[in-house]
Amino acid sequence: xxxxxxxxxxxxxxxxxxxxxxxxxxxxxxxxxxxxxxxxxxxxxxxxxxxxxxxxxxxxxxxxxxxxxxxxxxxxxxxxxxxxxxxxxxxxxxxxxxxxxxxxxxxxxxxxxxxxxxxxxxxxxxxxxxxxxxxxxxxxxxxxxxxxxxxxxxxxxxxxxxxxxxxxxxxxxxxxxxxxxxxxxxxxxxxxxxxxxxxxxxxxxxxxxxxxxxxxxxxxxxxxxxxxxxxxxxxxxxxxxxxxxxxxxxxxxxxxxxxxxxxxxxxxxxxxxxxxxxxxxxxxxxxxxxxxxxxxxxxxxxxxxxxxxxxxxxxxxxxxxxxxxxxxxxxxxxxxxxxxxxxxxxxxxxxxxxxxxxxxxx
Numbered sequence: 515x516x517x518x519x520x521x522x523x524x525x526x527x528x529x530x531x532x533x534x535x536x537x538x539x540x541x542x543x544x545x546x547x548x549x550x551x552x553x554x555x556x557x558x559x560x561x562x563x564x565x566x567x568x569x570x571x572x573x574x575x576x577x578x579x580x581x582x583x584x585x586x587x588x589x590x591x592x593x594x595x596x597x598x599x600x601x602x603x604x605x606x607x608x609x610x611x612x613x614x615x616x617x618x619x620x621x622x623x624x625x626x627x628x629x630x631x632x633x634x635x636x637x638x639x640x641x642x643x644x645x646x647x648x649x650x651x652x653x654x655x656x657x658x659x660x661x662x663x664x665x666x667x668x669x670x671x672x673x674x675x676x677x678x679x680x681x682x683x684x685x686x687x688x689x690x691x692x693x694x695x696x697x698x699x700x701x702x703x704x705x706x707x708x709x710x711x712x713x714x715x716x717x718x719x720x721x722x723x724x725x726x727x728x729x730x731x732x733x734x735x736x737x738x739x740x741x742x743x744x745x746x747x748x749x750x751x752x753x754x755x756x757x758x759x760x761x762x763x764x765x766x767x768x769x770x771x772x773x774x775x776x777x778x779x780x781x782x783x784x785x786x787x788x789x790x791x792x793x794x795x796x797x798x799x800x801x802x803x804x805x806x807x808x809x810x811x812x813x814x815x816x817x818x819x820x821x822x823x824x825x826x827x828x829x830x831x832x833x834x835x836x837x838x839x840x841x842x843x844x845x846x847x848x849x850x851x852x853x854x855x856x857x858x859x860x861x862x863x864x865x866x867x868x869x870x871x872x873x874x875x876x
Contacts, residue, residue: 515868516840517653517813518681519703519710520856522764526708529767530760537757545766546746546757552769553714556777557683557698559690563739564716565746566765568758571680571701573737574713576604578676578697580734581717581725585609587644590631590673592623592664596654596843597678601647608733610644619655619845620815622808623648625663632671644724645674645696651682653704654843656804656815656852658686665694674721680704683714684772684857685784685812696721702761705784705812707857708768711761768857784811787860791853794869798876803850812860814853815846819876824848827875835871 535542554564567577579601583589589610591602594617605612615631617623628646635643646668650661661677668675674696679688684705690698696718703710717725717739725732725739732738736755744752772780788811792802795816803815818824824841828851831837840852853868 515859515864516838516854517852518701518854518856520705520707520854521859521864522707522709523768523771523858525771526764526767530709530764532760532763534759537759538751538753542757542759542762543751545762549762549766549769550746552766552773553716556769556772557688557690557714557716558692559716561690561716561718562747563722563743564714565742566702566712566714566762567699567737567742568711568755569713569737570703570710571699571713572600574680574699574701574715575600575678576734577713577715577737577739578699578717579604579608580737581732581739582645582674582676582697582721583608583610584728584730586611588613588640590615590635590643590646592628592646592648592659593617594621594623594655594657594659595619595649595652597649597652597680599844601649601678605647613643620657620803621805622657623659623664625660625667628664629667632667636671642672645676647676647678649678650688651679651686651810651813653681653813653852655846656802656810656813658682658808658810660808661695662693669694674718674724680713681810681813681856685781685860686810687777687781690716691718702765702768705857706765706768706772707859708764709761711758712765714765784855784860787811787855787862787865788814790862791855791865791869794865795872798869798872800872803846812854812856814855815842816851816853818842818849818851822876824851827851827872830875831868831871835867837868837871839868
């Protein structure tokens with residue numbers, strides 16, 4: 515019940531235990547195509563370049579950045595936690611001209627501030643940013659950023675819109691085409707309830723055109739979409755790298771389970787479990803860090819009461835009750851618990867067990 519990885523259903527483990535096919539095997543290619551189709555369905559996108567990258571969510575982040583950025587490109591990073599900081603770091607390493615807009619940890623990035631930042635650049639007579647990047651669900655703070663409002667502002671300037679959906683995909687509705695998202699990356703180990711090792715990504719037609727019209731080669735060979743796309747599409751596949759076959763079996767099954775339960779049912783389950791947790795914690799006198807409007811259902815940041823040793827509480831939960839929750843990161847270290855209700859973990863019985871254990875420990 516921490517910030518990931520989440521609990522994995524038995525069906526996913528069973529799928530991963532099946533015999534390994536070759537990465538160019540015709541039957542495996544049919545599995546690849548089915549995964550692409552399910553990702554498109556759950557992300558509500560017609561983007562042809564919608565695939566799982568061979569690597570964790572951080573590899574997905576790097577994939578988006580190395581393919582879209584060339585040296586000197588102006589980019590705007592909207593940040594209010596650890597993972598926004600990581601975006602800034604990666605963009606800087608690639609030689610981008612990075613500007614940032616930061617909100618206090620535990621608070622959202624408001625669209626009014628973004629509008630002012632975009633207007634300020636325009637007033638200086640500068641062209642649009644290459645892209646504007648934001649974390650949808652900031653795992654370090656439990657904040658849901660208003661990407662619906664911000665995406666509209668970004669597209670009005672002619673910039674691409676890049677979204678980190680590592681924690682939100684599978685737990686919150688994501689309508690990529692409707693939201694105008696040009697590049698998005700996620701991870702398997704959060705609300706998809708598959709072990710870590712793959713990162714779903716999707717690129718709009720505009721983002722693909724940007725990649726294909728680069729002046730310079732993508733600086734990362736392994737993550738170069740110009741080459742990887744030839745392995746993941748077309749009648750004839752071109753070998754690029756050996757895909758993690760059994761991990762892809764697991765992702766296939768994980769996506770299937772979400773579709774089988776029904777998207778709306780999955781999102782409602784996350785919301786109801788979150789509401790139950792908040793109510794039960796309130797009865798213990800524990801307060802949430804984030805205001806209700808901007809809380810994530812799948813990652814709950816709980817303020818540590820005065821006089822309580824949060825590390826000792828987490829240790830007791832793990833050793834005595836076999837329950838893992840997360841610690842605060844960065845500016846929130848020692849100040850909050852991070853309780854995950856991701857994917858298969860988002861169930862009433864898990865909340866009941868946790869709350870019962872916390873009552874005894876506190």
